[in-house]
Amino acid sequence: MSHRVLLGIGIFQILITTLFSQATGDIKLLPPRFEKQVTLFDALKNRKTNRSFSDKELSLQQLSDLLWAATGVNRPESGKRTAPTAHDDREIDVYVAIAAGLYLYDPDQHILKLIHHEDIRSATGRQEFVETAPINLIFVADYRRMKGDQSSKDFYAATDTGFISQNVYLYCAAEGLATVVRGMVERSSLAEKMKLYPDQHIVLAQTVGLPR
Ligand SMILES: Cc1cc2nc3c(=O)[nH]c(=O)nc-3n(C[C@H](O)[C@H](O)[C@H](O)COP(=O)(O)O)c2cc1C
Numbered sequence: 001m002s003h004r005v006l007l008g009i010g011i012f013q014i015l016i017t018t019l020f021s022q023a024t025g026d027i028k029l030l031p032p033r034f035e036k037q038v039t040l041f042d043a044l045k046n047r048k049t050n051r052s053f054s055d056k057e058l059s060l061q062q063l064s065d066l067l068w069a070a071t072g073v074n075r076p077e078s079g080k081r082t083a084p085t086a087h088d089d090r091e092i093d094v095y096v097a098i099a100a101g102l103y104l105y106d107p108d109q110h111i112l113k114l115i116h117h118e119d120i121r122s123a124t125g126r127q128e129f130v131e132t133a134p135i136n137l138i139f140v141a142d143y144r145r146m147k148g149d150q151s152s153k154d155f156y157a158a159t160d161t162g163f164i165s166q167n168v169y170l171y172c173a174a175e176g177l178a179t180v181v182r183g184m185v186e187r188s189s190l191a192e193k194m195k196l197y198p199d200q201h202i203v204l205a206q207t208v209g210l211p212r
Helices: 003-024 040-046 060-071 150-175 187-194
Strands: 073-075 092-098 101-106 111-116 135-142 178-182 200-209
Touching: 040 150, 060 092, 060 101, 060 135, 060 150, 092 150, 135 150, 135 187, 150 178, 150 200, 187 200
Parallel strands: none
Antiparallel strands: 092 101, 092 135, 101 111, 135 200, 178 200
């Protein structure tokens, strides 16, 4: 196929995805910025918990980079991610609670799928800052996608979440953002607000924003 035809198909696909995203309320994310000049050792040196958040929104580019860093596809040929998962189950879903509503990150399409338009940030944790910080991620393990018995599912769901959370910590360190991973979550009331199925288990939440 000629370059011109391929380019035409590429532009058509982008157009369709953009129009589809607008119609469904989904948010089309931007490709990650690979050219950022922060070294891994800089990020490790600066990784820390910061619970003091500005209520200012992140840019779409920052939101896109954050989610790609968390668990984006880094090997398109296999669909594998920036974070490892036991048995390659890929069972951890990253939900994103922002003022505009609740969204689910789809790593394969690199988009945020709209779940609903309710602002549920205040329900994502017991600490005050969750209500006003721009982003609360909620890490949810879908046990239907996991192998093994209940205790191995509990163990691997927690382990796999840890890798994603650390990716978020390192991205935030590299980008100068504040973040805190949180176990203090009212899981049953939050699951209701998120309209989760019984086999979906909230593991941890993580707040992200500009430092105040
Ligand atoms: C599994 C886990 C759960 C945590 N839960 C909370 C929490 O609910 N609220 C909070 O403010 N910090 C929470 N933290 C953050 C820790 O308090 C923090 O990582 C610790 O004090 C060390 O600080 P550092 O991250 O700056 O090294 C949690 C950390 C982990 C790993």
